Amino acid sequence: MKKINKVLSTLVLSTVLAFSFAGPSFAAKQPDIDFIDVSHWNAEQGLPLSFYQTIKLGGVQGVVVKVSEGTSYLDPAASVNIANAKQAGLVTSAYHFGRLTSVGDAQAEAKWFDNALQKVGFNKDTDGYVVLDLEVTSGVTDRAKLTQYANAFIKQMRELGYPRVDIYSGSYFYNSSLNPTGLIINKPWLARYSASYQEPQWSNGKGAWQWSSTYKFSGFEHYGFFDVNDDFAGKYTSTNGVESATPVGEVKHIGSLSLVDYLKSIGKDSSFNARKALAAQYGISNYTGSAAQNLALLSKLKDGVQPAQQSAPSITTTYTVKRGDTLWGIAQKYGMTVAELKSLNGLTSDIIHPGQQLKVSGSATYHTVVKGDTLWDIARKYGTTVDRIKSLNGLKSDTIYPGQKLRVR
Numbered sequence: 126m127k128k129i130n131k132v133l134s135t136l137v138l139s140t141v142l143a144f145s146f147a148g149p150s151f152a153a154k155q156p157d158i159d160f161i162d163v164s165h166w167n168a169e170q171g172l173p174l175s176f177y178q179t180i181k182l183g184g185v186q187g188v189v190v191k192v193s194e195g196t197s198y199l200d201p202a203a204s205v206n207i208a209n210a211k212q213a214g215l216v217t218s219a220y221h222f223g224r225l226t227s228v229g230d231a232q233a234e235a236k237w238f239d240n241a242l243q244k245v246g247f248n249k250d251t252d253g254y255v256v257l258d259l260e261v262t263s264g265v266t267d268r269a270k271l272t273q274y275a276n277a278f279i280k281q282m283r284e285l286g287y288p289r290v291d292i293y294s295g296s297y298f299y300n301s302s303l304n305p306t307g308l309i310i311n312k313p314w315l316a317r318y319s320a321s322y323q324e325p326q327w328s329n330g331k332g333a334w335q336w337s338s339t340y341k342f343s344g345f346e347h348y349g350f351f352d353v354n355d356d357f358a359g360k361y362t363s364t365n366g367v368e369s370a371t372p373v374g375e376v377k378h379i380g381s382l383s384l385v386d387y388l389k390s391i392g393k394d395s396s397f398n399a400r401k402a403l404a405a406q407y408g409i410s411n412y413t414g415s416a417a418q419n420l421a422l423l424s425k426l427k428d429g430v431q432p433a434q435q436s437a438p439s440i441t442t443t444y445t446v447k448r449g450d451t452l453w454g455i456a457q458k459y460g461m462t463v464a465e466l467k468s469l470n471g472l473t474s475d476i477i478h479p480g481q482q483l484k485v486s487g488s489a490t491y492h493t494v495v496k497g498d499t500l501w502d503i504a505r506k507y508g509t510t511v512d513r514i515k516s517l518n519g520l521k522s523d524t525i526y527p528g529q530k531l532r533v534r
Contacts, residue, residue: 338351
């Protein structure tokens with residue numbers, strides 16, 4: 126809080142795999158595993174449907190998927206994890222890792238989270254909770270201010286139409302870096318790891334407890350450690366209002382139709398390149414044709430999920446200059462160029478001073494990759510650099526493909 130085949134075959138689960146614990150040994154009793162949280166660290170391209178079906182049959186009721194971070198990062202496994210978790214019948218929620226340094230930052234990050242949620246197919250009305258993961262101060266040492274920024278994020282998500290919003294943090298961070306009773310969230314989700322049964326210290330209602338980050342599921346050890354959680358308040362396991370979720374132990378099956386066959390049946394191009402471009406529209410990056418990716422894409426298509434219109438959120442925020450700040454450093458922080466920052470603020474020189482309020486972002490700009498494009502060509506077209514485009518889009522290589530949408534500013 127990490128490739129199988131290009132044509133899918135029927136998934137048959139005949140047995141339920143027992144869970145094995147590889148973390149601390151609890152003296153009294155082991156807490157429940159009501160839900161887990163996942164990110165690309167478990168599987169870079171997303172976890173397969175078979176994993177989610179197995180844990181669902183084993184009693185796990187929910188999953189919280191990492192979707193975004195900051196104002197530009199989209200977790201590369203989010204779209205696949207959300208689709209496959211929902212297809213298995215789990216209560217599916219999503220989280221954003223926050224780096225809040227002001228009210229404006231918090232609002233900008235919330236808007237990016239909303240944008241990313243739409244991209245990966247999360248439904249604000251019929252899916253689970255959206256969660257602010259707040260466990261770093263980002264240099265904010267005033268507890269009241271950090272609490273204010275957390276509340277600004279939560280309020281922004283509510284204003285964007287999300288009826289179920291929560292906060293996650295470590296028990297110590299929650300009690301030492303925030304003012305818990307000042308938060309507008311009750312019954313939060315907290316982490317505390319101990320060799321004995323020792324719950325977190327809640328200050329405004331008992332919510333959920335992440336009691337280990339080193340759990341391994343039997344048969345899926347190759348996916349490494351998982352965060353496991355006990356859901357006291359029922360936020361992450363209640364099927365009330367969550368349309369894709371099924372009762373405890375009841376798993377969904379997608380059937381035997383492959384993605385290729387389905388595309389052919391509706392008269393669509395089923396070639397690898399066409400599937401790759403289609404996957405990009407649904408936020409499935411680095412498409413290789415794996416079973417996890419294909420099942421996720423198939424479920425989205427069959428359920429009628431439409432690709433999000435990736436129009437940039439209009440983000441207007443300000444930054445208060447601190448001692449030691451430079452225009453270059455501020456521009457880097459917000460994915461801008463110095464020229465853009467100066468233009469936005471009407472500056473004629475590079476001189477800034479502590480306490481000065483700067484506008485730091487306007488509407489983002491996106492480019493849809495066409496055949497023959499390279500990162501160097503795109504960077505030159507938009508007056509930016511390859512490194513900045515890679516940073517804005519979380520790219521680890523220079524490989525891009527037609528249909529992919531890249532943020533360039």
